Amino acid sequence: MVKLADSFEVIADSRCYRHFTKYTLLIVISLFSQPAFSQTDSLLRQVEFKRTLPDESLISSQTFIGTDEDIFGEQLQFIVDDMERIAMHPVQLQNATWQDLQNIPTLSGLDIAEIIHSKQNNIPLGSDILHKVRSFTRNSSDAESISFRTRAVLDPEAHNESVYQNGTYQGNPIKTSSRLIAKTDGILFSMTEAKDPGEPLYFDHLTGCAAIYNPVAITDDISLPQCVIGDYSLSFGQGLLFSSGYSPMPHRNVNASIEPHTSGIQPYISSSSFRYFRGAGSEVRSGSISASGFFSDRKIDATVNSDTITSLYSNGYHRTTSEIARENQAEARVAGGHISVVPLHEDSYAEFGATGYTLSYDKPVTVKDSTSLGFHGQHHAMFSAETRGVFSFISWNGEYAGMNSDAGKANAFALSAITAPFKFLEISANYHDLPANFISPFGGTFGMNSGTAQNERGLYLGSKFTIAPNTLTLFSSVNFSQSDKTTGEIRYTDFHIRSAYSFQPLPLRLSAAFQSFSKGHIFQISGDSLSKKSFRFDAEANLSETMSIGLRTEFQRYYSDTTLGYLIGIRWSYIPLGELSFSSGVSFFDASSYTSRFYSNEDDLPGLSSYLSLYGIGYRYYIGITYEAGPLSLSGRLGETRYSYEGRAMQNKAIGGVQCDIAF
Numbered sequence: 001m002v003k004l005a006d007s008f009e010v011i012a013d014s015r016c017y018r019h020f021t022k023y024t025l026l027i028v029i030s031l032f033s034q035p036a037f038s039q040t041d042s043l044l045r046q047v048e049f050k051r052t053l054p055d056e057s058l059i060s061s062q063t064f065i066g067t068d069e070d071i072f073g074e075q076l077q078f079i080v081d082d083m084e085r086i087a088m089h090p091v092q093l094q095n096a097t098w099q100d101l102q103n104i105p106t107l108s109g110l111d112i113a114e115i116i117h118s119k120q121n122n123i124p125l126g127s128d129i130l131h132k133v134r135s136f137t138r139n140s141s142d143a144e145s146i147s148f149r150t151r152a153v154l155d156p157e158a159h160n161e162s163v164y165q166n167g168t169y170q171g172n173p174i175k176t177s178s179r180l181i182a183k184t185d186g187i188l189f190s191m192t193e194a195k196d197p198g199e200p201l202y203f204d205h206l207t208g209c210a211a212i213y214n215p216v217a218i219t220d221d222i223s224l225p226q227c228v229i230g231d232y233s234l235s236f237g238q239g240l241l242f243s244s245g246y247s248p249m250p251h252r253n254v255n256a257s258i259e260p261h262t263s264g265i266q267p268y269i270s271s272s273s274f275r276y277f278r279g280a281g282s283e284v285r286s287g288s289i290s291a292s293g294f295f296s297d298r299k300i301d302a303t304v305n306s307d308t309i310t311s312l313y314s315n316g317y318h319r320t321t322s323e324i325a326r327e328n329q330a331e332a333r334v335a336g337g338h339i340s341v342v343p344l345h346e347d348s349y350a351e352f353g354a355t356g357y358t359l360s361y362d363k364p365v366t367v368k369d370s371t372s373l374g375f376h377g378q379h380h381a382m383f384s385a386e387t388r389g390v391f392s393f394i395s396w397n398g399e400y401a402g403m404n405s406d407a408g409k410a411n412a413f414a415l416s417a418i419t420a421p422f423k424f425l426e427i428s429a430n431y432h433d434l435p436a437n438f439i440s441p442f443g444g445t446f447g448m449n450s451g452t453a454q455n456e457r458g459l460y461l462g463s464k465f466t467i468a469p470n471t472l473t474l475f476s477s478v479n480f481s482q483s484d485k486t487t488g489e490i491r492y493t494d495f496h497i498r499s500a501y502s503f504q505p506l507p508l509r510l511s512a513a514f515q516s517f518s519k520g521h522i523f524q525i526s527g528d529s530l531s532k533k534s535f536r537f538d539a540e541a542n543l544s545e546t547m548s549i550g551l552r553t554e555f556q557r558y559y560s561d562t563t564l565g566y567l568i569g570i571r572w573s574y575i576p577l578g579e580l581s582f583s584s585g586v587s588f589f590d591a592s593s594y595t596s597r598f599y600s601n602e603d604d605l606p607g608l609s610s611y612l613s614l615y616g617i618g619y620r621y622y623i624g625i626t627y628e629a630g631p632l633s634l635s636g637r638l639g640e641t642r643y644s645y646e647g648r649a650m651q652n653k654a655i656g657g658v659q660c661d662i663a664f
Contacts, residue, residue: 056611057552057601062492062517062530065449065483069613070315074272075245077609081270082233082244084607088147088181089213090138094119098342098349099225105246105261106132108418109388109395110426113349120347127470146664150178151605153657158197169198169319176202177271186214194271198319205316207231207276211267215285225290226265227282234277234294234442235262236338236355237386237399238414238432240453243444245274254462254477254496255428257446258416259388259397264338265292273316275442277334288345292338294357299328302363309365312375331362350389357382359405359441373439373454377406382440394419399445403438410438412453414445426464428477433457436484448481448494457482473500492528493518507542518559529595531559546575552587558596565591567598567614579628586621589614589643605635605659618643618650631664 056076064072083105091100093115101112111129118125158164158173177194187210194205209230216224235244239260247260265281281294301318303311303326311326318324336357344350359380366376384401398415414432421427430446436455443453446460462477479494498513513536519528534556542548550571557564569587576582583603591597597615602622604610614620622639640654 055601056609057599059599059611060517060532060534061595061597062448062494065492065530067452070317071274073609073611074274074315076249076611077272078233078270078274079245079249080607080609081272082266085267085269087135090136091133093133093137096137098345102261103263104133104136106136106256108255108259109349109390109397110393110418110420113390113395116347116349145182145184146662147181148179148662149607149659150176151608151657151659152176153605153608153655155197155653155655157652157654163198163319170321170324171195171198171200171319173197179269179271181269183213186212186216188213188267190267190269192269192271196317196319199317200324201318204318205271205273207268207270209267209269213267218284222284222286225283225285226292228265228267229280231268231276231278232281232294233266233268234264234281235260235266236264236353237262237384237388238397238416239445240399240401240412240414240434240440240443241355241357241382241384242442243453245444247444247446253464254475254498255418255426255464258418258428258430258460258462259395260416260445265294273314275314279334283338288342290340290342294334294336296332296334298332300330300332301326301328302330304329304363307363309361309363312365333360333362334358344389348389348391350391351387353386355384355386373441373452374437375405375407375439375441380405380407380439380441393421401438401440401443403440405439407439408437410435412438412440416446424466426466428460428462428464430460431458448479448492449483455483471502471504474498475500491520493520509540511538512536529558529560532556532596548573552601554598556596558593561592561596563590563592565589565596565598567591569601571602573603581626583624584622586619587614588619590617591615592617602639605637605657606633606661608657608659612639612641614641614643616643616645616651631662633661633663635659635661 086103086105091104096115098112098116101107101115111132114129115125117123153175155173163169164173175195175197177192179190179192181188181190183189189210191208192206193203195202196204209228209232211228211232212224212226218224233244234242236242237260239247239262244261244263247257249257264283268276270276277294277296278298279294279296281292283290283292301313301316302309309330312330313326318327334357336355338353338355340351340353342349342351361378364378381404382401384399386399388397389395394417396415396417400411400413402411403409412432412434414430414434416428416430418426418428432445432447434445434447434454434456438454440453445453447456447458449456458479458481460477460479463475465474467474475496475498477496481492481494483490493516495516496513498511500509500511502509515534518531534554536552536554539551540548552567552569552571554567555564567587567589569585571583571585573581573583585602587600589598591614594615597613600610600612600614600620602610602612603624605624606626618641620639620641622637624635624637626633626635636658638654638656640652642650642652644650
């Protein structure tokens with residue numbers, strides 16, 4: 001077994017020691033500098049916003065049973081960008097309706113019911129609810145009217161990698177993205193460009209749209225709540241037809257992802273290439289009835305042979321000769337609609353709806369492969385019926401979907417519910433039946449391996465037990481999954497138990513978590529390289545109004561590995577001036593294989609998903625800085641990993657980035 005001391009031997013390397021010394025000196029100097037207690041509200045909101053994002057460090061290798069890291073990374077970045085978009089149009093709690101609050105991704109149905117009840121009875125909201133909504137609510141009616149962001153990220157050692165030296169990648173290693181958003185009087189305009197490392201074109205990914213973000217009254221009884229021309233996203237029901245992507249994301253709160261957050265037709269401002277639509281979509285509402293229509297016609301990446309599509313791709317990379325050759329080689333047309341009725345929307349809430357669409361490719365798809373989810377043919381049609389609501393102490397969300405296409409026919413079902421029979425107890429449940437031959441190109445729902453809404457029958461049970469309000473809480477969950485493979489039926493079990501304790505009045509929060517993921521029955525580690533047991537301990541403390549620190553320790557053992565893997569890390573943030581903020585961290589890790597990798601939970605540039613895997617034996621550090629001066633915000637960041645993998649020589653991976661934000 002590799003000992004913990006081996007990681008510290010890495011620091012003895014002269015180059016590592018120099019970097020580590022610089023990192024330590026920076027912390028010491030900042031600790032002894034004179035703190036100022038005039039930090040701006042924008043910086044505080046930025047910290048709160050980061051806490052609402054999905055925690056990438058909770059991602060584990062079993063997440064990729066049904067997909068790969070590239071596609072998942074695109075999805076994660078889309079979620080980060082989408083949450084920023086929601087925060088740009090803050091909800092006014094005093095005027096918020098049920099529909100308004102459902103757009104806030106941190107709220108469950110029970111949370112929304114508590115807010116509505118508090119408003120109706122003039123009861124102050126609890127600190128837990130206020131923390132959840134802080135990043136998405138404001139007292140004013142609108143935010144900045146113009147915002148511009150440009151970002152560049154570079155690995156200075158990238159040219160030494162074989163993909164560049166042998167010419168595999170056709171472009172430079174710089175990753176760039178720029179975004180312009182302008183809005184006034186309820187109208188929004190946006191443009192986004194992005195280039196991934198290795199891509200030769202700086203405008204490889206280009207999106208834009210014009211949209212309505214405040215309801216427009218057409219007559220006394222008819223309004224236009226949503227309308228987008230250009231690029232947009234769709235989400236309805238449980239996500240079986242159209243998914244926002246929020247549900248499969250990892251959260252510490254075991255009940256947080258049970259109820260999908262769906263918001264209909266929304267502008268697409270993401271720098272990722274995660275699935276989106278290009279055309280037009282609009283919703284019309286009259287009283288309790290609303291109807292939506294959408295149309296999309298866009299080019300997609302595909303391998304075409306003899307005027308037929310042999311493979312479809314969704315990661316959006318155009319780095320190599322083959323990736324460039326398949327760019328925009330096929331065309332996909334989507335047309336459909338959604339209708340819903342809301343018979344209850346005062347003390348309780350109930351909604352019933354239906355969605356349908358047709359998908360057509362300009363060329364037939366002839367080969368079944370993983371990237372096309374098994375689809376073959378040229379035409380695909382889907383429909384669904386959905387319901388969601390809140391009655392007293394229970395909320396639910398369900399959807400039944402059917403497929404009728406050239407690839408065959410199949411039906412799927414998903415249902416989630418959260419109930420709080422007592423003030424101290426919250427229970428959640430989810431059941432979904434997603435047949436292997438159920439193909440939903442734009443779908444994704446809650447489950448262990450259901451990001452593609454395909455090939456999983458699963459049952460989830462979760463509980464939240466509050467022993468002392470705002471002090472001690474216990475979480476537990478168990479997730480059973482069954483998938484059909486060519487080799488036979490495969491079962492997985494994922495068990496979690498976690499406790500969270502907040503000291504009063506000390507600003508210290510502790511949490512401990514145990515997980516058992518296995519192929520087979522609960523607590524059983526057998527038969528699969530992904531099966532594991534892990535223990536994690538986290539501590540977070542606010543040392544002052546301007547300084548906070550966090551500790552993470554995690555240990556895990558995989559069935560396929562006789563060694564004990566570990567990660568020990570510390571995070572630190574400091575605001576010496578109201579305009580200046582620092583963040584930093586260092587982690588030591590030992591993961592003997594790529595399968596047993598950890599994911600870092602470090603702070604990245606504002607709005608950038610920190611999706612970084614750590615494996616081998618070594619350490620990683622990062623340093624970030626942000627300066628705000630009126631409407632201008634400048635950010636810089638440096639991160640470096642030093643590690644040895646499978647007995648090879650020490651490797652170095654460094655990433656540096658700069659970003660400029662202007663908002664007024």
